Amino acid sequence: MTLRLPLPGGGTRAYEPRAEPLAPAAPGPLTSRTVFSAAHVVADPYADTTPDGPAAVDWDATLAFRRHLWSHGLGVAEAMDTAQRGMGLDWAGAAELVRRSAAEAKTAGGAIACGVGTDQLTGPATLPEIRAAYEEQLAVVEESGAQAILMASRALAAAAAGPEDYLELYGHLLRQAAEPVILHWLGPMFDPALEGYWGSADLDAATETFLEVIAAHPDKVDGVKISLLDAGREIALRRRLPEGVRCYTGDDFHYPELIAGDDQGFSHALLGIFDPLGPLAAEAVRTLDTGDTAGFRKLLDPTVALSRHLFEPPTRYYKTGVVLLAWLAGHQEHFTMVGGLHSARSLPHLARAYELADGLGLFPDPARAEARMRALLTVHGVPQ
Numbered sequence: 001m002t003l004r005l006p007l008p009g010g011g012t013r014a015y016e017p018r019a020e021p022l023a024p025a026a027p028g029p030l031t032s033r034t035v036f037s038a039a040h041v042v043a044d045p046y047a048d049t050t051p052d053g054p055a056a057v058d059w060d061a062t063l064a065f066r067r068h069l070w071s072h073g074l075g076v077a078e079a080m081d082t083a084q085r086g087m088g089l090d091w092a093g094a095a096e097l098v099r100r101s102a103a104e105a106k107t108a109g110g111a112i113a114c115g116v117g118t119d120q121l122t123g124p125a126t127l128p129e130i131r132a133a134y135e136e137q138l139a140v141v142e143e144s145g146a147q148a149i150l151m152a153s154r155a156l157a158a159a160a161a162g163p164e165d166y167l168e169l170y171g172h173l174l175r176q177a178a179e180p181v182i183l184h185w186l187g188p189m190f191d192p193a194l195e196g197y198w199g200s201a202d203l204d205a206a207t208e209t210f211l212e213v214i215a216a217h218p219d220k221v222d223g224v225k226i227s228l229l230d231a232g233r234e235i236a237l238r239r240r241l242p243e244g245v246r247c248y249t250g251d252d253f254h255y256p257e258l259i260a261g262d263d264q265g266f267s268h269a270l271l272g273i274f275d276p277l278g279p280l281a282a283e284a285v286r287t288l289d290t291g292d293t294a295g296f297r298k299l300l301d302p303t304v305a306l307s308r309h310l311f312e313p314p315t316r317y318y319k320t321g322v323v324l325l326a327w328l329a330g331h332q333e334h335f336t337m338v339g340g341l342h343s344a345r346s347l348p349h350l351a352r353a354y355e356l357a358d359g360l361g362l363f364p365d366p367a368r369a370e371a372r373m374r375a376l377l378t379v380h381g382v383p384q
Contacts, residue, residue: 003384004384005355005377006348006380007348008346012382017366017369018358021365024072024279024280025283025286027072027279028073030073030286032289033266034246034269035073035074035274035285036075036248037069037271038080038081038082038275039083040083040275040322040323041338042057043055043334045058045333045334051088051339051340054092055338056338057338061331061332061333065331066105068278068331070108073285074278075110076111076112076113077115078114078115078146079094079097079115080151080184081191081272084337086154088340095137098114098144102114102144102146112146114144114146115141116149116151116181117153118153118156119154126159127168130155130159131172131173133155134153135173138150147179148177150170150183156197157193157197163209164199165199166213167216171217174220180222181222182221182222182270183213183224184225185228186227187227190316192316203228211241215242218244221242222246223248224241226248226249226250229252229253229254231253231254231257234247234267247267248268249267249268250270250271250272252307252308252310252311252318253304253307256301272318272322273303273311275322276322276362277306277307280300280303281303302360309321309349309353310353319344320350321345321349321350323335323337325353325357325362328369329362329369351373
């Protein structure tokens with residue numbers, strides 16, 4: 001049946017939904033790349049809460065989605081910005097998410113790495129307070145048995161006087177970490193409060209500080225996640241990493257070429273877009289495992305248009321499209337988000353996300369996705 005999709009500024013256009021989904025190959029382990037999907041949280045739609053209240057999470061549906069990702073051979077990057085850290089999910093909720101997901105990972109035999117930040121700090125903080133906040137969260141993640149991802153800190157960005165403060169604080173954390181961690185450089189397009197991270201708004205200068213942190217503690221850095229949406233900068237940085245330190249791309253615009261790599265190396269992956277792309281992304285990487293780079297690109301290149309749409313400015317609201325697609329794909333029974341973030345994107349934006357995802361065959365049951373999209377359009381006054 002034809003859907004009437006809204007146009008920006010008014011009016012509608014006809015769209016014929018896909019009749020059949022793609023049929024991904026049988027799941028299996030990934031061998032040539034380490035791949036994490038940053039996973040979203042599922043809100044409890046029955047909770048009587050407010051946007052500025054504590055997050056109410058549907059734990060059963062949230063953990064079921066993680067089992068879905070593990071079943072396809074992907075690792076889960078937990079309690080990251082995709083899970084609405086600092087945008088609806090506070091530290092108390094994130095700590096519970098870490099504990100529950102890490103326990104589930106042990107049962108499922110899945111890989112998991114969890115975000116360590118300072119978001120329990122609610123106002124201006126001193127450097128000792130920031131260090132203590134990081135230490136508190138690092139302890140929670142390590143006690144859960146998960147790998148730690150040292151996330152960029154809004155509090156540190158506000159308090160640091162220059163590169164020396166980053167070198168001292170990260171050096172302290174790396175020295176006390178029980179196991180090698182992943183360092184996360186999240187650009188201001190994902191969080192404006194992180195402008196000038198590593199002590200400078202000049203990315204070349206910031207890169208030198210970042211590399212200095214790594215070079216001083218290569219045995220404590222498993223890898224680095226780069227989320228700057230700049231493929232050239234990521235490649236240049238990747239080539240300067242100490243031997244044994246991995247680069248995990250967080251570039252949701254250029255991930256196919258960065259993962260495929262070149263004759264001087266490649267990036268592993270830790271991506272929010274692999275939340276909706278899970279089965280297809282896993283199939284693409286298994287194709288790459290066989291040495292078939294062209295086949296990998298044939299599968300993954302067509303997904304970039306969807307990713308660029310979801311992550312268009314303001315980029316930090318990409319989570320809204322991610323959760324919409326999870327609902328349409330049947331991974332949850334509603335389209336609501338913690339903090340009310342389901343209202344963060346326009347109806348035309350969501351309609352285009354549906355169209356692009358449907359064209360890729362991402363929905364296991366296209367008829368269900370069509371019916372749900374039709375209901376969403378109807379309740380927003382778009383005649384069908």
